[in-house]
Amino acid sequence: MIEILREIGMIARALDSISNIEFKEFDLTKGQYLYLVRICENPGIIQEKLAEMIKVDRTTAARAIKKLDMNGFIEKKEDPHNKKIKKLFPTDKGERVNPFIKRENEYSNTIALEGLSEGEIENLSGLLQRVRKNIEVDWEFVKKGNKRNY
Amino acid sequence: MIEILREIGMIARALDSISNIEFKEFDLTKGQYLYLVRICENPGIIQEKLAEMIKVDRTTAARAIKKLDMNGFIEKKEDPHNKKIKKLFPTDKGERVNPFIKRENEYSNTIALEGLSEGEIENLSGLLQRVRKNIEVDWEFVKKGNKRNY
C-alpha cells in the first residue's frame, strides 16, 4: 500500500516550523499567521468558519484570534442583524504585516516545488485538493464525536 | 502562482486531529503515535534522528519519548560503545498497540486516496517525496538558526 500520510505530515510540520520561526520577527506567535492571512482575504469571516477552513479546534481558533485582536492585528465587529456572531477584520497593522506573510509563503511554495514542471505542479495541486476534500469529511465526522468504523 | 502549502496544511491538521482523537482509546496522548510507530519500525533509533525524521523540535521529541517511556510503551537502552546516546526500543505493550496505529493510519490513507486511480496515487506519492526533500533542506537550515534570503 502506497503511503502518503507521512510525507504530508513531514512537509506540513517542516513548513509550519519554518514559518513560525520567520514570523517571530513580526511579533506573530505560533500559528497566528494562518488566521491573519485568511482574515485579510475574507474580511468579515467569523471565527467558526475560520476554524473549519484551517482545520483546527474551535477553541484553539478562538484563542489565536483573541490574541491577534489583543495585539492589534485584527478587530472583531458585531453584526447588527445577528448578535451571536463577531465578524473579523484586519486592522491597518494587520494589513501591513500581511504582505510579508504572503511573500514568505510564496517563497516556501517556490522552494517546495523546485524541480517540478508546470504540468507536475498543476497535477499535484489537483490531486491534493481531492485528497483534502476526502479527508475533511472524516475530520468533521470525528470532530463531532462520531466513531469511524474500520 | 499555484499554491500547495495550504492544502498540505489542511490535510495534515485534519489527519493528525483524527488520529489524536482515535488514539486516546489506547492512552496515547497528542502526537505520541508518530514516535511509537517509527520506533517499532526502527528499533534502536536514537531520539535525535527520530526528531529529524518526524520533523519536530528536538526538545519536543525528547518529552514525547520520555512520556512513552514512563507509560511503558518504549524503553531506552544505553549503548556500551557510546555513553552519549540512548537507543529506543518498543516494549511488549508498545508492540501490542502498534498494529492498531498502523490499521488506523492505513484506513485514513485509504479514505484520503478515495477516487484516485492507482496511477494517480503513485504519481502523487512520487511528487510528495520530491516536495519533502526540497523543503527539509530549508527546515534544517532555518532550524540551525540560519536566515533564508527572499
Added chain:
DNA sequence: TATTTTTTGTTGCAATTGCAATAAACATAC
C-alpha cells in the same frame, strides 16, 4: 407561539510545544 436543536462564542484545566540554556560525551584539528 412554544419547544427543541443547532450555531457561535467563551473559559477552566491539563497537557503538549518549542526557544534558551545547560551539560556531558564524542569527534576533529592542531
Added chain:
DNA sequence: GTATGTTTATTGCAATTGCAACAAAAAATA
C-alpha cells in the same frame, strides 16, 4: 594529547493546544 567543535540529551519557562463544560442567540420543528 590537549583544545575546540559537534552531537546528544535534559530542564526551565512561557506559550499554544484542545477536550469539557458552559452560555446565549438563532434556527428549526412541533
